[in-house]
Amino acid sequence: MSLVRRLPGHAWQVLLVELALYRALARWVVRRPDVPAGTTPIGHGQLAGPMLWLWIFGSAVEVLVLDLVLHRWVPSLRLPFLVLGVWGVLWMLGLLASTRVRPHLLGDTELVVRSGARTRVAVPLAALEGTRVVNHALPGTVRSLHEDDGLLLVGLGSETNLELVLSAPTTLATSAGPRTVSRVGLWVDEPREAAVALRRRLSAPAR
Incomplete structure (x- = not known):
């Protein structure tokens, strides 16, 4: 029922x-x-x-x-x-x-991670401690969001290649409802360039 x-x-x-x-x-x-x-x-x-x-x-x-x-x-x-x-x-x-x-979007206050037609995860830049170029294999391709032990993987294909490290467990707004995690894995075409862009945005003076 x-x-x-x-x-x-x-x-x-x-x-x-x-x-x-x-x-x-x-x-x-x-x-x-x-x-x-x-x-x-x-x-x-x-x-x-x-x-x-x-x-x-x-x-x-x-x-x-x-x-x-x-x-x-x-x-x-x-x-x-x-x-x-x-x-x-x-x-x-x-x-x-x-x-x-629907690329990922880097704004003044958040990074919006997107995948497919509707999947969306908003990561506040204030909660972002750093980035790591590291690969994670996705446990499946049916669901676009995979959460395990504080790590949220945003699915696209079979793996992710960039990890966002948060300063503390943070509740993120996602297309599937709120998720409290301390790391986010995503796929980008140029992970090192994306990491540099994020570090520059974090070090930029507040507007």
Whole structure:
């Protein structure tokens, strides 16, 4: 019964992800990344890009081949499978677009770590003690946030390569609700450059 009661909430979350993917795809098409004024984007899409392109190409070929087969042997199933296949390709294009138009955002007071269409973790710079270029393997790819022993990993692909060390256990606002952690792992395209940018922002005088 508890699973049944949770179904409407899960369905709503799935719908929100779906809409966010299409918004990301639209932003990518018109070349309008989601980067508010006054923030510095930190890219994180290079790792996932080649893999996603491979999936998209393979899925597009599969749609064409299946359409030809069904057109010849089972024409009544051609249209529903074509619609399903095109939807799958658009979904993956939206996921790829989200890695391009939703970079991490470095602002004056916080670093917003982002992944996929909706995942978001706000890290206050006042709580940041330092950074480390270190790799963490993700325990899975279904969930975008993984928490273990005070370490919050923001999933993108199969690993993270930059760790944010907080001065004390801090409650962070995330897209999945508050999380109290002392370290945050994320993936960035250039971890050493990102670490330098963070150190410069921390040492900059307050505005």
